[in-house]
Amino acid sequence: MRIAVASGKGGTGKTTVATSLALSLDTTRTMVLDCDVEAPNAHLFLNPTFERREEVGILIPQVDGGRCSLCGRCAEVCQFHAIAVIGQNILVFPELCHGCGSCTLNCPEQAISEQLDVLGIIEAGPTPTGVYFARGVMKVGEPMAVPIIRELKRWDIEGGATSLSRQQDETYDWETIILDAPPGTSCPVVESVHGADFVALVTEPTPFGLHDLRLMVEVVHELDIPVGVVINRDGIGDAEVDKFCAEADLPVLMRIPLDRSIGAGIAQGKPLVAIRPEYTDHFRDLYRRILDIVQEAEL
Ligand code: SF4
Numbered sequence: 001m002r003i004a005v006a007s008g009k010g011g012t013g014k015t016t017v018a019t020s021l022a023l024s025l026d027t028t029r030t031m032v033l034d035c036d037v038e039a040p041n042a043h044l045f046l047n048p049t050f051e052r053r054e055e056v057g058i059l060i061p062q063v064d065g066g067r068c069s070l071c072g073r074c075a076e077v078c079q080f081h082a083i084a085v086i087g088q089n090i091l092v093f094p095e096l097c098h099g100c101g102s103c104t105l106n107c108p109e110q111a112i113s114e115q116l117d118v119l120g121i122i123e124a125g126p127t128p129t130g131v132y133f134a135r136g137v138m139k140v141g142e143p144m145a146v147p148i149i150r151e152l153k154r155w156d157i158e159g160g161a162t163s164l165s166r167q168q169d170e171t172y173d174w175e176t177i178i179l180d181a182p183p184g185t186s187c188p189v190v191e192s193v194h195g196a197d198f199v200a201l202v203t204e205p206t207p208f209g210l211h212d213l214r215l216m217v218e219v220v221h222e223l224d225i226p227v228g229v230v231i232n233r234d235g236i237g238d239a240e241v242d243k244f245c246a247e248a249d250l251p252v253l254m255r256i257p258l259d260r261s262i263g264a265g266i267a268q269g270k271p272l273v274a275i276r277p278e279y280t281d282h283f284r285d286l287y288r289r290i291l292d293i294v295q296e297a298e299l
Pocket residue numbers: 059060061077078079080081082083096097098099100101102103104
């Protein structure tokens with residue numbers, strides 16, 4: 001099962017929930033993907049040893065002026081206006097290019113080759129707890145997170161990361177993949193939660209928390225994925241988040257109280273279940289409730 005843990009804004013405790021949920025399950029059959037490629041931090045709680053690293057990017061067209069007949073076909077097929085014929089020249093605008101390869105395929109003179117523009121890296125490895133971990137890290141200043149997240153998600157599907165620390169002939173069947181999504185509601189978030197069986201939205205009971213929760217609920221409904229809410233720092237604000245959840249028929253699956261000792265432990269890089277071991281049972285309950293909702297949605 002693929003569970004995405006998301007929130008409409010940063011700092012709600014999304015990574016706290018994602019990592020402690022993973023640590024509460026059968027860790028040897030659980031994988032965590034940190035999809036927050038602009039600011040990954042789940043590794044701080046899981047302490048992986050990275051065994052594999054790969055550059056990720058998009059293929060940018062390079063035009064061979066000697067072959068190009070200036071027919072303009074490449075510019076016609078490019079939906080992103082990333083290549084243009086201007087006078088006797090062909091210009092490529094890498095910052096607009098999505099690396100779709102359409103121009104290369106459609107060039108009648110085979111004048112276009114492709115070169116990898118590195119956007120970041122993906123890396124993976126085991127953790128001392130048995131949870132397997134992979135993350136994407138975007139290069140500073142790069143504008144595109146989505147290709148890195150897409151590649152990170154593909155890794156586990158194709159078995160790349162899953163086979164890294166295992167015997168060659170051993171088949172790995174992850175029971176649970178937990179995707180720690182980036183904050184916000186933009187394209188990287190949509191790419192992260194797309195294909196998940198369930199989205200757990202982490203929020204806090206404040207006006208800001210409610211505002212961003214509403215936005216994120218719209219996104220998840222649009223993607224038609226079952227959703228539930230985890231309220232973190234319960235007790236900090238008002239009852240408006242509960243009211244909204246009741247009205248929108250959103251199950252509140254778990255509450256984590258406002259507690260200074262939890263905050264202090266997390267600031268030291270300790271997972272919630274290490275600070276408060278009794279939370280292991282709460283996260284197992286959360287998992288069971290998610291399982292029930294997913295099974296009900298499949299009927
Ligand atoms: S690879 Fe795609 S986006 Fe980039 S220039 Fe070619 S057609 Fe346009």
